[in-house]
Amino acid sequence: MASFLGIFTKRNLLVLSLALNLSLVLRVVYEGGKDGGPHGFSVEEQRGPSMADMGFGKEAQATQRTRLSVSSSSDQDVMEKVINLDHGDPTMYENYWQQMGGRTTVVIPGWQSMSYFSDVKNPCWFLEPEFAKQVVRLHNVVGNAATDGRQIVVGTGSSQLFLAALYALAPKDGSEPISVVSAAPYYSVTKNLFTCWQIKAKSNASSYPSMTDCLKSGLYKWAGDARSFNKEVPYIELVTSPNNPDGFVRHSMVNRTGGILVHDLAYYWPQYTPISSPSDHDLTLFTVSKATGHAGTRIGWALVKDLEVAKKMIKFIELNTIGVSRDSQLRAAKILEVMTNTSENLGSFDSHESFFKISYHLMAERWQLLRAAVNRGRAFSLPDFTPGFCHFLNQDSQPQPGK
């Protein structure tokens, strides 16, 4: 058993612990909850009262929602219904957007946006100008990323942008594929856990290693943990901060300089972590799914300093999907616009409608619930994060990982 555990780092174990904890919390609430009724409970219903405290008490009627519900039939059913942890499906923000009502509704006539082209004057010809405008506006208001002098590249989620970055940064004439590394634990652990538990999981577990290596590319290859990478060869390091899945703030971990860095800042938003300063990297990835909760919309964006790198990313997206859905960009633009407006109390929005303030409290509430449940046992523990001053919320705030 000791040697078996020896293959894990402390962080691996932490993540294992977190995942088990979540499962246990669900069981605890399931067995001890009062509101669940005979057929189970839904997480959305559990958080109802606190949302009510913030003026969001009316249980809205959501259609097409995927609830994280647990039935009472069997253990197997329970486990099968926990699998959405795999991607941290962010339906927790649904209630908020329902309360925003028609202000975030998009109306797209049948004849609109038919052309492939969104903006023929932009190197990223498939980038909707309105989406680009709202990205810049949001970053300026939140203060989490510098946008001046960057080319915005829109992608079909940040997964596509990650692959586009590898394509753009890898030498085309190298004698062997460039190494791609990231500090463990990285975006793949839940998949391993599911395999470990022999759960017949919905096979939607993507991960940096499997994404990188799925086509056995001659341009790049996965080379494992950045901490132990010591080859004297060129490399691309993916820096995910706050990290998925453990939530810690990250910097480059390879023990030398000269690597090409790609920063995945999907969780660098006020509800998940204190916003200390605007990020200012060469190539930074963001995604609507984590920022706003609209995972089904499949929109991400990259801020890229070097125009030639951006052009290669654009080429990759042309070759793979001939651009990015214009409908989804228009919808994302509307959502981002409302987020920014609620943050600035613009238009018809009151201060108590701020998306980031409400989602910060929502995350705090969920972490309190998790900690309370874990504290009822002794088998597992949760990490303590160091609070920091958030310049957006203008207060000390707790890191509250979204996964």
Add this chain to the structure above:
Amino acid sequence: MASFLGIFTKRNLLVLSLALNLSLVLRVVYEGGKDGGPHGFSVEEQRGPSMADMGFGKEAQATQRTRLSVSSSSDQDVMEKVINLDHGDPTMYENYWQQMGGRTTVVIPGWQSMSYFSDVKNPCWFLEPEFAKQVVRLHNVVGNAATDGRQIVVGTGSSQLFLAALYALAPKDGSEPISVVSAAPYYSVTKNLFTCWQIKAKSNASSYPSMTDCLKSGLYKWAGDARSFNKEVPYIELVTSPNNPDGFVRHSMVNRTGGILVHDLAYYWPQYTPISSPSDHDLTLFTVSKATGHAGTRIGWALVKDLEVAKKMIKFIELNTIGVSRDSQLRAAKILEVMTNTSENLGSFDSHESFFKISYHLMAERWQLLRAAVNRGRAFSLPDFTPGFCHFLNQDSQPQPGK
């Protein structure tokens, strides 16, 4: 000169001829047109009268449209504005969809379709059930593809599905990449033409060879023209019918059996070619962009007989884009629903509103214009296609390639 020409097949030359013809037609109309005014003309305006004959006379007000316009400033300007031929940007159907008005409008509230998951019970968990339903309905009404016993896989355009098919069909443990072939001329010629003419084209020219080889995959590699492929190794043959760019009906061209076939039937719709019978292949690709003209929506679909192949395609799409935009699928579903309803005179639709009948006449009109212009000179010619009986239109109809 003779040896230079010798490297081209007759079909290469035909395509070269067609492309030059299109350029000349634009020049002819530009120099001789009466409606263009001092600053040029737009193709949409040219077709106005005939659309009027079919009850579509009112010039609708399109916003966000990309017109194929030609300015009068210089040759370079002219050439730069012809580049949309590269993808055959299908904005010619805009007028039709404007006339359909609110019946094709989609309204998406901010809280809708937030989850990654569209249908957790479907192997293709990111497939919107309503989109799948409308795909089946449309194929059944048009009669261009058998859908029974097929898994529908939705993709971010058919480009993504083509790559997903290569991933799914290539052996994962082969000693070398499987060969991918297609009969020339294939989807790449316009790019070569632009390079030939040293036009600084918008670099959006994707093509089967560049899509296949862009990542130097160890799973598959481009192996050229199917007609001359004679290696005794496994291969995947892409059969595009009607073919892009020359419009001819195609079958497998490799001179032996045993290949794995992928059928790209993007143009197998009544406005482009007679519908002779429902296609019944192992793996068939379609795309909304060519069927309905909604290129900016980035939605395609595959009909796949073997569920295990479908699952691998689904895995590829997970790894690359974690599914397909749900907003776009909902919009595409609405468009397909209206297409089918107009074909069946259902709901509020009259017989003169049939999408396929109107678009068939629109294509006929454009080909008449093209032939008339080409006939004014002697340098080039257009191919004569063999008419066939179209079971959908219930009449003999002419092939009318869309590119």
